[in-house]
Amino acid sequence: METVAFKNKDLDVVADLYLPAGFDETQKYAAIVSAHPIGSCKEQTSGNIYGAKLAEAGYVVLAFDATHQGASGGEPRWIEDPGLRVEDFRCAVDYLVTLDYVNEDRIGVLGICGGGGYAVNAAMTDRRFKAIGTVTGVNYGRMMREGDLSGDVAIKTLDAVAKQRTSEARGSAPRVDDALPDSPEKANELGITALDVLEATKYYRTRRGQQPNGMTKSLFSHMGPAIGWDAYHLAEQLLTQPLQIVVGGIPGEFGAYRDGFDLLNRARSQKKDIVVVPDTSHYDLYWKPEATAQALGALIPFYGEYL
Template sequence: MESTEFKNGNLKMSGNLYLPGGFDAGRKYAAIVVVHPGGGVKEQTAGMYAQKLSEQGFVTLAFDASHQGASEGMPRFLDDPMKRVGDIYSAVDYLTTLSYVDSNRIGTLGICAGSGATVKAATTERRIKAIGTVSAVDVGAATRKGWDGTAPESDQIATLEAVAQQRSAEAAGAAPVYVPYVPNVGDRTAPRDLQEAADYYLTPRGQHPNAPNKMLLTSASYMVSFTGFDRVDTLLTQPLLVVAGSEAGSLWHSQELHAKAAGPKELFIIDGATHMDLYDGNGVDLAMNKLSPFFKQNL
């Protein structure tokens, strides 16, 4: 693994590039962009998948989203899903400049909210030839409908009213307000997936200093308006592998994506696994058992 930087418009993006064992700069390799979950950074689960895919012979790139981690972008801790789509375009741009990457064999892998951004990018980015998702989440749908997909969308009106007031306050000079991605460790009122997310992000299991569990409150308006799986029924014609746990509260996203996608597709359910089980440990190995042959076949 080597640290790298690439341009996204005027922003400098921070990435980690993983090269296969026995790397030969004179060869041409298939490459995969790995997109981290919301609030995450490249050193967490995205980096784990990137490393394991590189061990299977791929050049892989995990990077921090703009406005987050070690990447540039102001204001800090903005989460705008469409900006993340642009990040992915730029990551593909970067890979095409590497002499040892075959520009006709570039794929993407998105994890959690990274999946929604990845799918959205792939619907309009024809250089992406194959798409994998792990514990997929369309963050727009999750914001509008709640984690389990059952909340009325009208519930978001109060949040949007708060965002409107905060934007006016900040325009007048007030300090920004931040909200957490995941609840406190031990908060039993949160959905099971989010309780387990707290265990991952807020304990030594997966925590990283560049992922402080904070997001601008004003991000909510961008997230409510985002549609990650829009037009996949017509534009997502590339091969798609959707990997999810049978016990994940987020499973409805994976099921919806698989049902709608226009191209060759497979939904692989890991029995007994929750959303967060696929972030590390044996869950990653179980997901890789499908991801590795999928990308080898399609890239």
């Protein structure tokens, strides 16, 4: 594995490039762009789990940090803007096609959690992606619009975002939100019972998955674009590449299970499939060997057939 950088306009995108065993730069390889979850980084599941294993299977894998996040450039920090995130994917392909050992006609994409929604959206308008895989993929816009069904949460949130953005434009300190408690103990103290939040805390706040750049933070004043976005908009028309979806059989609050079936139903792709890993939660698919092995057991043959 080596760390590389490429450009998204004037910003540096930093990525880990995983190379197959016995790599020979005179040969041509299929390549896969691997995208991290919301609030995550390339050193977590997209790189150290899926990137490494796909490289072992013979692929060149590019696991990148989103712009404004991780080791990549962009100020202010912790922006989760779907337009920026999707452009990162296109720039990742721009980089791969400059490598003599990458076969430009054999490039695929993999996204985990929110990275799955971004991967799908990017592939709709970048035909250089020939095969699409998602693992516990989440439609981030849909998730952001949900909440207390007794009120219009999206509109209330957008009103608050507007006020905060005006305040910051006038010089006030940015509001940076952290999606998770500081520790599993703190989550228990707060009485949190939501499965996905508890498991996210155990992943991001312990040695299980903790990384310096896996911050789970977001800049509140820049949340507006995500609230008005749908990862799968126009999938019925534009998403035609082969598609492999993997979800866990234990549904959680983040909605990956239903988003997986929504994507399956909406995609125009003639070759599309969903694998439900039984007795497995959203975060099990980030790190648990038995869960990730089943996900890779679907993904590796899929990429083998279509790349």
